[in-house]
Amino acid sequence: MRNIANQAYQNNDLPLMAKALWKLCQRGVASTGVTDDCAALLDVAIIQGDELAQARAHLAQYFITGNRDDYARAMAALPANDTFYRTIFDINVENCLNSTQTTEWLALQCYLSGKAALNESALQKALVLFEQFDARHNMADSYYLLAKLKHQQGQPNAAADYASRAALLLSQLGEAPRGEQVRA
Numbered sequence: 001m002r003n004i005a006n007q008a009y010q011n012n013d014l015p016l017m018a019k020a021l022w023k024l025c026q027r028g029v030a031s032t033g034v035t036d037d038c039a040a041l042l043d044v045a046i047i048q049g050d051e052l053a054q055a056r057a058h059l060a061q062y063f064i065t066g067n068r069d070d071y072a073r074a075m076a077a078l079p080a081n082d083t084f085y086r087t088i089f090d091i092n093v094e095n096c097l098n099s100t101q102t103t104e105w106l107a108l109q110c111y112l113s114g115k116a117a118l119n120e121s122a123l124q125k126a127l128v129l130f131e132q133f134d135a136r137h138n139m140a141d142s143y144y145l146l147a148k149l150k151h152q153q154g155q156p157n158a159a160a161d162y163a164s165r166a167a168l169l170l171s172q173l174g175e176a177p178r179g180e181q182v183r184a
Contacts (some may be wrong), residue, residue: 001027005040018053019166022104025056027137029063029108038064051077055103063112096122104133118149140169155180 001023006016021044038060045053058074061067095156096110106131114122127142147162170178 014044014048018048018050022053022056023135025060026104026108026135029060029112033064035061037147047154049167055104063108093117093119093122095127096125102129102132104129104135107135107138109135111138115141115145118145118152120149123149140166140173143169 005017005020005024008014008020018041021037021041025041028034028037030105030142036117038057042054042057043055045051055074055077058077060167062070062074091128093113096106096113107126110122110126110129113119114126121160123142123146127139127146130136130142141168143162147159147166150156150162167180171175
C-alpha cells in the first residue's frame, strides 16, 4: 500500500493516493498506533476538498491518540446533516450490531467497540466487513482478538484456530515474526 501511495504521489494521482493512505491509516488504527498516514490522508483530503475523508482522518487519529479535539474536528468535518455517519461515529456495540450498512466505517466501529467490550459478535461482524474491503491487517487483528477472547472463555481449540488464521494472514502480509508471536 505504501508503494501505491508513493507511486500515486509521483503521478499526482490524489484520489489513488487518498485511497492508499486510507488503507494505511486503517492499519495504524488497528495495529501500529502510528498517526503519520492519517495525517498524510488529512493533508490530501484538504487539498481535494473532501470533507468525508477529512472526517475519516480526524476520527482515525482520535482512535489512535484519544485526543477529543480530533473527535470534535471529525464531527465538524462531516457533511451537513449526514446522520448516517454521525451514528457510525457513536462507537458502541449496539450501533455495530444493529446497523445494516456495509461500510469501512462500520467495520472500524465494530472492531473498536468489539475490542473495547471484548464482544464476540461485534468482532465477528468487523471480520466479515473487513473481508469485503480486503483490509487484511484489520482481519488479522480481529482474528487475534477473537483468539484472545476464546482463550479467556476456556476454549483452547477455537483460540488456536483463530490465532493460526491471524498468523497466516500476517505471514502473507510479510510480517512472519509478528505472526509467530500471535501463535505463541
